[in-house]
Amino acid sequence: MISMSTIFFMVTAERAYEKVVSAAELAPSDYILKPFTADTLLDRIAKAVEKRAIFAGLYRLMERGDLNQAIAACLEGEAGDRRFLVDFKRLRAELHISLGEPHLAEPLYAELYELRAVAWARLGLAKTLFLQNKFAESEEMLIALVAENNKFMDAHDWLAKAHEANGKFSEAQAVLQNAVTISPNALQRLRKLGEIAFETGDVGTAEKAFQQVVTKARYSEFRDPEDHVRLVKTLVSKGDTSQAATIIRDLDRSLSGSGKGKACHAISSAMLFKQTGDLDRSSEELNKAVEACRDNIGLSTEMKMTLAKNCLDQKMDSGATEIMLDVMNNASSSAAMAKAVNLFEQSGRADLAQSTAKESRRIVVDLVASGAEKARLGDYRGAVTSMMEAVKKLPGNPQVVFNAAVALLKHLDHLGWDERLGDQARTMIDTARRLDAANPRLSSLTALHQTIMKKYGIASTTGVASPIIDS
Structure with missing residues (x-):
């Protein structure tokens, strides 16, 4: 970027x-x-x-990463150059959202809408409601916004999210289809349309959307082997094994060089072999995919769940449990955990859901407790080592990442500034914000980071300490 x-x-x-x-x-x-x-x-x-x-x-x-200081700068800017009053207020609202403070952004967007009555201010207000789990209020506002501004593409995306959050998948699909008609080249929106359409049973729309994604992304840096898997899954569900085989060959030619590409090829092949009745070869491919996932290959949670579901369908409980334990360990919210549990339950394996969830909780608690205990005893280096190892194991778990950031900051605070650890701390804070933007503890974490930077006179983005000169 x-x-x-x-x-x-x-x-x-x-x-x-x-x-x-x-x-x-x-x-x-x-x-x-x-x-x-x-x-x-x-x-x-x-x-x-x-x-x-x-x-x-x-x-x-x-x-x-000095977001609280940036908010202060916005306030200063608002009091200064009045030409950019709206710009400063808008940035301040966005910063509050980044800090996991949508409740503080909400009145700002409301004020901006009163000042200008512009669509983006209303969208910002709807976002803050959504992020506070006020899905019905957000949905109502977004419906009106899209009706008045049909070309406002972000509003379509957020309305689809609100519909989905309220369980209205058909409505979400309709909104995305309209958005794709207006702006047909946004790959992420096309992917989402395909996923929602498949969820609602509209296989034709799902196939068309996923085919467009594969075609449009072919020569771009946004291409992803998972798109081929989604298309194969759709084709197999309608019994089109010939076209599915063609897509798998294309995946093999163009994207199978990476670990992720190999895993996606194996998952696609497993689905095709299962459809044609060759269960032995299907199981063999599933085992290849499970093995590939033992490395950090960047496979999405959705794709891991697709793999686990296919393992469960073929009574490969061990493989399914291994994959879903990883999914649960990196679940970013209770909703994500519930979705993982539901996959087991839908396959008639509530027993595996309970045992895997219990094991996941134990792993997370043990990892966090180990780092916290070392910090309590004053072993700040050991705490950092423990928590960074935990992040390697569970890179998508917001609790682990948050505590890794805390360990790094405590090390810097007590043992002095270290450029490498300072960079790691900022990365962990940014990751924690991305994984769980609504976490109310993010603002205090960011404030601690800023306090430590000021303590050592960190005056540049390079993380190099400079002397503090009192004026």
């Missing part, structure tokens, strides 16, 4: 509506259509450069 201080202009003669909308979703600083005069371009660039200069200090704070 480019830095916040980068000015990103798109200059094009492209006027086809669907392509313009898809490009605009990349949120450039400006989008300029040819033909235009030199004065027009110069004026646009000058405005962008001026705004960047005003926000440069704030951007540095954000990129450094």
